Amino acid sequence: MNNTKVSSVKSPRYEIRIAGAGGQGIILAGIMLAEAGIVQDLYVAQSQSYGPETRGGNSISEVVLSNTEIDFPQSTELDMLIALTQVACDRNLPDMKEDGLVIVDSEAVQRVLWDKSLSIPFGEIARKVGEERAINVAALGSLVPFCPLIDRQALVKAIANRLPSAKLEANLQAFDKALNFARRLKGRLKSAGTTEEFEI
Amino acid sequence: MKKAVRKQVLLQGNEACVEGALMAGCRFYAGYPITPATEIMEIMARKMPGASGVFIQMEDEIASLGAVIGASLAGSKSMTATSGPGFSLMQEHIGYASMAEVPCVIVDVMRAGPSTGLPTQPSQSDVMQSRWGTHGDHPIIVLAPSSVYEFFELTVQAFNLSERYRTPVILLVDELVAHMREGVILPTRDSLEIEDRPHPTVPPEWYIPYADPGTGVPAMPAFGEGYRYHVTGLYHDVRGYPTVRTDEVEPLIHRLFNKISKDYDRLQWFDAFATEDAKITIIAYGCVARAALRAVQQAREKGLKVGLINLKILWPFMRRTISGILENSAKVLVPELNIGQISREVKRINQSRCEVLTLNKVDGTPIKPAEILRTLEEVYS
Numbered sequence: 326m327n328n329t330k331v332s333s334v335k336s337p338r339y340e341i342r343i344a345g346a347g348g349q350g351i352i353l354a355g356i357m358l359a360e361a362g363i364v365q366d367l368y369v370a371q372s373q374s375y376g377p378e379t380r381g382g383n384s385i386s387e388v389v390l391s392n393t394e395i396d397f398p399q400s401t402e403l404d405m406l407i408a409l410t411q412v413a414c415d416r417n418l419p420d421m422k423e424d425g426l427v428i429v430d431s432e433a434v435q436r437v438l439w440d441k442s443l444s445i446p447f448g449e450i451a452r453k454v455g456e457e458r459a460i461n462v463a464a465l466g467s468l469v470p471f472c473p474l475i476d477r478q479a480l481v482k483a484i485a486n487r488l489p490s491a492k493l494e495a496n497l498q499a500f501d502k503a504l505n506f507a508r509r510l511k512g513r514l515k516s517a518g519t520t521e522e523f524e525i
Numbered sequence: 526m527k528k529a530v531r532k533q534v535l536l537q538g539n540e541a542c543v544e545g546a547l548m549a550g551c552r553f554y555a556g557y558p559i560t561p562a563t564e565i566m567e568i569m570a571r572k573m574p575g576a577s578g579v580f581i582q583m584e585d586e587i588a589s590l591g592a593v594i595g596a597s598l599a600g601s602k603s604m605t606a607t608s609g610p611g612f613s614l615m616q617e618h619i620g621y622a623s624m625a626e627v628p629c630v631i632v633d634v635m636r637a638g639p640s641t642g643l644p645t646q647p648s649q650s651d652v653m654q655s656r657w658g659t660h661g662d663h664p665i666i667v668l669a670p671s672s673v674y675e676f677f678e679l680t681v682q683a684f685n686l687s688e689r690y691r692t693p694v695i696l697l698v699d700e701l702v703a704h705m706r707e708g709v710i711l712p713t714r715d716s717l718e719i720e721d722r723p724h725p726t727v728p729p730e731w732y733i734p735y736a737d738p739g740t741g742v743p744a745m746p747a748f749g750e751g752y753r754y755h756v757t758g759l760y761h762d763v764r765g766y767p768t769v770r771t772d773e774v775e776p777l778i779h780r781l782f783n784k785i786s787k788d789y790d791r792l793q794w795f796d797a798f799a800t801e802d803a804k805i806t807i808i809a810y811g812c813v814a815r816a817a818l819r820a821v822q823q824a825r826e827k828g829l830k831v832g833l834i835n836l837k838i839l840w841p842f843m844r845r846t847i848s849g850i851l852e853n854s855a856k857v858l859v860p861e862l863n864i865g866q867i868s869r870e871v872k873r874i875n876q877s878r879c880e881v882l883t884l885n886k887v888d889g890t891p892i893k894p895a896e897i898l899r900t901l902e903e904v905y906s
Contacts, residue, residue: 356535356706363535363708371535372705377560377644397819397894398672398705398812 338391339474340400343464344417345409347375347384350461353487355386358465360483361475362390370398383412390474405471407464408434409447426514428467428507430460443467443510450502456495462488466503470511477504533708538676538698539564539606541709542632543572545680546604548714550721551630552578553603555592557585557611560644561700562634565606586611590618594627598756600747602684606632609651610641612658619693620659621758623781626735626743628687628722630680632696634703637862637889646889647700649811652866655695656840662778664785666792667695667840671814673707679837685720690785691742697839699862701812701891725752735763735777741784785841793846794837799825803832805901806854808847808871810836813860813892820897829905842870851879856904860884860892 341358345351352373362369370389376382387400402422408414408429418439421427429437431444445467451459462484469477481497488496536544542565546554554569566582573580579596583589586607593603607615612633622629633655637648651658655667666686670676679696687694725732725744734754735743746752755765760777762768785792796814798821800806809817814835824831834850836843851857851871857879859868868883875881884900886892 359706359708360535363533366533367708369535369708370705371707372701375645395707396822397815398701398707399891399893401819401894 337393338389338395339404339472340387340389340402340422341405341407341468341472342385342387342400342403342417342420343407343409343461344383344385344413346413347382349384349409350458351384351409352386354461354465355388357462357483357487358388358468358475358480360486361479362388364479364482365475367391367474368393368395370395372399383416385413385417390472392474405468407468409460409464411435426471428464430464441514443507443514445503445506445510447499447503450499450506454495454498454502456492456499459492459496459499462496463499463503466500467507469504470508531710533710535706536673536677536709536711537564537706538670538673538703539634540568541673541677541711542606542680542696542698542703543568544711545677546630546684547572547576548711548717548719549602549681549684550719551602551604551684552576553593553596553601554578554605555581555583555589555596555603556605556607557583557589559586559608559611561636561703562606562608562611562632564703565632565634586614587618590615590622590629590631593629593631594618594622594625597622597627597629598748600749602628602630602688604630604632604684606634608634608636608644609638612651612654616654616658616660619665619695620661620663622693623659623663623665624758624760625756626691626745626781627693627756628684628691628745629693630683630687630696631693632680632698634698634700636700637887643889645700647812647891648862648887648889649697649699649813650863650866650887651697652839652861652863653869655697662782664692664782665695665840666690666692666785666838667697668794668837669697669810669839670702670837671811671835672702673705674709675837676702677709677711681717681719685718688720688722689742691722691745692785697811699811699891729753733763734765735761737780741780741787789841789845792838792841793843795843795846796833796835796837798833798835800832800834800850800853802830803854805829805831805856805858805905806850807831807833807858807860807897807901808836808850808867809833809860810839810867811862813862816892816894817860817897819894820901823894823898824901824905827902829901831901831905836867839867842874844874847871847874851875854879856880856882858882858884858897858900858904860886860897860900862886862892
């Protein structure tokens with residue numbers, strides 16, 4: 326078949342991991358994020374890891390986004406970790422890139438042993454919009470101000486493609502609330518990733 | 526994968542497999558659900574009726590492959606998908622399909638075994654089972670994709686090969702490739718080359734079911750077309766009836782092997798990356814080849830002359846290709862998610878020309894690029 330020569334140096338890739346418990350919609354969140362990447366015509370790879378049980382247990386979903394073809398489809402050093410349980414936060418910190426960002430659910434995660442981190446009340450936001458299960462979509466909202474490759478519109482489109490229309494409005498409310506929350510907190514982070522401004 | 530005018534879609538490996546099967550003309554699926562292969566069955570259940578095909582959930586994996594063989598004899602391109610425990614149950618029928626020369630495609634999304642093992646985590650520990658799982662001397666073709674697109678592509682090829690040679694073809698896939706999602710641009714049906722089993726050119730009354738037309742692959746009508754013949758797992762004569770005559774038994778088993786081995790030079794499917802001047806060449810397949818690709822690029826940036834061969838066909842083992850690698854490299858590294866299955870085969874054909882190193886991981890997690898890079902740095906001299 327083909328014999329490729331070594332060409333370019335390291336491809337710029339952005340690695341995001343969403344971690345939580347089985348049943349929280351972690352994998353669906355990863356799929357929607359990857360589909361947002363497709364909307365923006367990026368190269369994407371999404372993978373997951375979970376135990377044999379359907380509820381509970383640790384669940385992670387990863388998305389690698391890149392402008393060039395992706396060689397290894399899983400994370401090597403995380404640019405961003407979104408953790409929805411304390412165990413998820415503790416277990417995944419060793420996989421972080423040195424200046425990576427950790428975003429946690431403030432209700433579920435009390436202790437974050439990482440400097441560059443944000444705490445956002447995803448659970449509270451989801452309850453406020455009347456859709457407790459919107460916690461995963463809220464989590465996606467929080468990454469928009471920080472991920473240089475994904476914009477809000479692409480993500481909204483991807484979410485709309487995957488969710489039943491009856492649930493969409495509440496989910497998008499949760500999404501935007503978390504997004505605004507994250508944007509406000511962004512100023513407090515010293516070395517946040519992007520300078521791009523987003524229309525809300 | 527090229528970016529083109531056609532828009533890419535996000536597909537899971539198992540979804541891509543179904544797309545490939547349908548495009549190749551598969552119209553019969555029988556199976557029994559099992560993690561991590563279940564999505565293939567779920568999507569088949571949804572799509573088969575719309576494609577004028579048949580989907581059946583069977584009582585177990587033994588019956589599943591039995592139904593697949595029956596449907597194939599009746600003229601449908603047929604497949605099933607399973608994982609380790611179900612693959613074990615299918616072994617007897619794989620031998621039957623091999624002996625009776627019934628085209629069929631079996632997907633084994635591997636989990637770590639033995640027994641029910643680790644259902645949700647990646648492994649490559651069925652390599653030897655896919656070769657020798659069923660008893661007796663028999664030829665087999667086993668393909669191993671390393672990306673979502675390749676899972677699509679090799680599924681199409683699995684059907685082509687099974688039709689061309691009238692043999693069972695196994696797609697051996699790890700959980701990572703089966704469950705991950707990547708953006709792919711699927712080709713159109715018209716742009717694909719689709720092969721069908723050779724059909725008899727003679728009328729039914731002249732038909733001799735297992736006569737060798739010179740290619741080693743007898744013509745195969747569908748049951749119900751008017752061609753009557755006997756199908757058995759026993760050694761049989763050219764008319765399909767059981768025989769113990771030495772002058773019929775030996776030619777049959779030789780023909781079964783030769784129909785595939787005569788084409789070994791066509792069955793060297795691999796991707797080579799930076800192998801021309803490589804002092805160390807990695808031989809990998811499945812998700813491990815993806816980790817190796819990154820490790821090789823990182824090693825090259827550090828000035829290490831290393832390369833990668835990504836195997837697409839595991840069996841028949843690509844002796845010709847691998848021999849060339851062993852002659853031209855000082856060392857070969859075989860990373861695998863098992864205790865050393867393909868490395869065993871590499872060592873077998875090596876004949877001390879080259880140092881064969883292994884990197885085996887069996888803790889249920891994939892091999893990471895950093896682990897391969899570390900090994901390369903340790904052994905590079």
